[in-house]
Amino acid sequence: MIEGVLLKGYGGFYYVYAEDRVWECSLRGRFRVKVQDFLPGDRVRILPEEEDKATIEAVEPRRNALSRPTIANVDQALLVFALTSPKPDLNLLDRLLVQVTDAEIEPVLVFTKIDKLNKASLTKDSEQPYVPDVYRKIGYTVFEVSNETGQGIKEVGARLKEKISVLAGPSGAGKSSLFNALSPGKKLKTGKLSLKSKRGRHTTRHVELMVCAGGLVADTPGFSALFLPNLKRAELAECFPEFAQRRRQCRFNSCIHDKEPNCAIKEALESGEISPTRYEHYLIFLQEVIEAERRY
Ligand SMILES: Nc1nc2c(ncn2[C@@H]2O[C@H](COP(=O)(O)OP(=O)(O)OP(=O)(O)O)[C@@H](O)[C@H]2O)c(=O)[nH]1
Ligand SMILES: [Mg+2]
Ligand SMILES: [Zn+2]
Incomplete structure (x- = not known):
């Protein structure tokens, strides 16, 4: 028997990545009853039969499971945001960071379209801090890439090896383009930005894991609004590392x-050590969390 990871279920078969290739698997008797119990990312043991065919014999317990997208055993989430066109929605970025951190999945920030960024205009407009630096200062892992020129792509690829990663971020941010840049030869559909709305067209719909840069990656459809997980008000600040680190110095x-x-x-906000937008989003999320608490 060999160990592998389930990539997707489709048409009654399960596709499992093991020993550097993809196996078309059917289920052994006792699993047939509970078909819905498999998710992409599940670690399974398979018994090869002929050529690329095998049967799934056993499944390991899950370490974690995301519900949107539905994937098990996720190691890290690549939060993909464009530096420009569209401008990064930092409320959504901070929301995703809370969600991912609460699920105990490591966030990795990838800012795309650096080729489109006019550096000259940025330095002049020094009132606006450079977004990647804001998050780097907090301690997050941050990459800036161009899916067009290939700048920074190799560095992101090095983070994927032997891990299960999900791509998340708004439509049009360049998630599918990033996947394509990371795995030349295999092409996912990308969207042409509509000039009018400057938004993508949700070209990605279904969920599956794909082999990419020595790891497994799931592309996901872009999302524009998300609900926070069922956090308690005291837990929210724990998902803001720069808050959590100072919390003990509060009087109460x-x-x-x-x-x-x-x-x-x-x-820390007043002395400029904490970003005003981060604090502003914290207060917005806090209100949502408090309102949700009331509904229980
Ligand atoms: N100049 C430039 N354009 C990019 C870059 N990355 C993506 N694009 C373009 O941005 C548009 C959207 O890219 P996609 O990869 O389809 O975006 P997505 O995040 O997968 O969008 P959804 O599937 O709708 O969620 C496409 O027209 C890409 O060609 C980049 O680094 N530089
Ligand atoms: Mg896409
Ligand atoms: Zn306080």
């Missing part, structure tokens, strides 16, 4: 960094 142990006096987070 129960401080949620809103209206309380002697709050270390608000002091």
Whole structure:
């Protein structure tokens, strides 16, 4: 028997990646009853039969499972945002960071379209901090790439080896283009940006894992709005590393960094150590979390 990872189920078969190739698998008797129990990312043991055919004999317990997209055993999430056209929606980025962090999945930030960025105009407009640097300073892993010129692609590829990764981010950010740049030869459909709305056309629909740069990657359809997981108000700040790290210096142990006096987070905001947009989004999410708490 050999070990592998389920890539997708399709047409009654399961496609499993093992020993550097893809096997078309059917299910052994006892699994046939509970077909819905398999997700892309599940670690399975298969018994090769003929050529590329095999049967699934066993499945390992899951380490975690994402619900949107539905994938098991995710190691990291590549949060893909364009530096420009469309401008990065930082509310959505911070929301995804909360969601991923709460699911105990490591976030990796990938900013695309650096070829389109006019560096000259950026330095002049120094009131606006450079977005990748804001997140780098917090301690996140940040890449800036061009899917057109290939700049920075190799560095991202090195992060994928032997891991299960999901691509997430808004439509038109360049997720499918990034996948294509990472695995030349295999082409996913990408969208032409509609000039009018500057938004992508949701060219990606279904969920499957694909072999990419020595790892497994799932492309996902772009999302524009997400609900926060069922967090409690005290847990939200834990998903903001720069808050979590200062939380103990707040006067009140129960401080949620809103209206309380002697709050270390608000002091760091005032001295410019915490980004105003991050704090602003924290307050928005806090309201949502508090409202959700009331509904239970
Ligand atoms: N100049 C430039 N254009 C890019 C880059 N990455 C993507 N694009 C373009 O941006 C548009 C959207 O790219 P996609 O890869 O389809 O975006 P997506 O995130 O997969 O979008 P959905 O599948 O709708 O979620 C396409 O026209 C790409 O050619 C980049 O690094 N530089
Ligand atoms: Mg796509
Ligand atoms: Zn506080």
